Amino acid sequence: MEKLLAASPCTFSSAVVSNCSTNLFSPWRRLGPARVVPRVTIVSKLSSSLQPTQRRSANYHPSVWEPALIESFTTPFSYEVHGARLEHLKNQARNLLEHVQDPCSTLKLIDSLQRLGVSYHFGKEIDEALDKVISSRTVVDDLYTTSLMFRILREHGYPISTDVFDKFKGGDSKFMESLGSDAAGILSLYEASHLGMQGEDVMEEAKEFSAKHLKASLGKLDCDLAMQVQQSLQVPLRWRMPRTEAMNYIHAYQKHETSHSALIELAKLDYNLVQAVYQQELRELARWWGELGFKEKMSFSRDRLMENFIWSMGIVFEPQLSKCRTNLTKFVCILTAIGDMYDVYGTLPELELFTQAVNQWDITAMKDIPEFMGACYLALLDFVNNLELEMLKDNGSNTTYYIKDEASSGKILKQFRNNMLK
Known part of the structure; x- marks a missing residue:
């Protein structure tokens, strides 16, 4: 096994x-x-x-x-043979969700569960975790976390205004060009921009702004991040099929310094089952x-x-x-x-x-x-x-x-x- x-x-x-x-x-x-x-x-x-x-x-x-x-x-693989191990790994993942403290770590963990293709096991737990994020009223200042929060909350049907991006605009009401040096933040903004609704012009601006900077940065990024950027420019997260994304993301998640071995094992086992x-x-x-x-x-x-x-x-x-x-x-x-x-x-x-x-x-x-x-x-x-x-x-x-x-x-x-x- x-x-x-x-x-x-x-x-x-x-x-x-x-x-x-x-x-x-x-x-x-x-x-x-x-x-x-x-x-x-x-x-x-x-x-x-x-x-x-x-x-x-x-x-x-x-x-x-x-x-x-x-x-x-x-x-x-079959649920009859591997079902007990699956339940054990699911309990470990629930424990991670219950004990994560700050909103940024919570959002990152939920994002990982979704992209690994196992979030459907934890619908109730994820909703409870997101309720805590909202009730905490924590002020998020960085572009990466703000964009991640916007995307995750919209994906789960929570109301969140595009006003959260106002802090990243200059006096001309445009996104500040200095943000272009934050590749991870710009990528997160690009993914969030695909959750915009009709009439939200700021999200269309965010999409154009982030796409421009991502294309310009491709030759300057490390191999793993450059691959993520290239993939997102071709097919944003919002458009990907969950199962194929799960297979692809398992490769990337294993290389993360903050990855959890239990989640990797859970994702592989769930994928095969x-x-x-x-x-x-x-x-x-x-x-x-x-x-x-x-x-x-x-x-x-x-x-x-x-x-x-x-x-x-x-x-x-x-x-x-x-x-x-x-x-x-x-x-x-x-x-x-x-x-x-x-x-x-x-x-x-x-x-x-x-x-x-x-x-x-x-x-x-x-x-x-x-x-x-x-x-x-x-x-x-x-x-x-x-x-x-x-x-x-x-x-x-x-x-x-x-x-x-x-x-x-x-x-x-x-x-x-x-x-x-x-």
């Missing part, structure tokens, strides 16, 4: 994330508007004559994530996707199960929200196929029939739509019905009416249709 936890983060059991870094992002970049190529000739079921129907193709590349590859994802949950979800989703048969029945559409799962994981990463993550993935996969059908492949008469079938919301409507649309229509009905059963079982309530009402209103489908007519 000690050997597993002492390993470098580079050697984590990270099949999903490591594969994403090498294989995923190239195909993912093509998830934008379809690249339509010259028309191909396919006979339409709806054709009233023997004349072939002209159809378009977006020439989508096949998925690099074969079912066999997804099934091969394995890890030695959560990844085991993702791998199980992916295996189940791959089987579901294969059973739908879209690859054979709707070969014109995108096969992007993994990319859709990563997207869902970026929205809800917590392991206890597995059902939300998998259902969101399923919905986006079906919606992607519908989008390709409307944007690229279907003819206007066919799409009118499909829209009518969705408005009817009954399996008997399948007899009125083309065969290639049947798989998609059936998958949509099946998904909503299964979701309805899950909600009745878990919550005793049924809100699926609103999903059906939204689909039956045809808002999304009408938008696709209008795009075709342009």
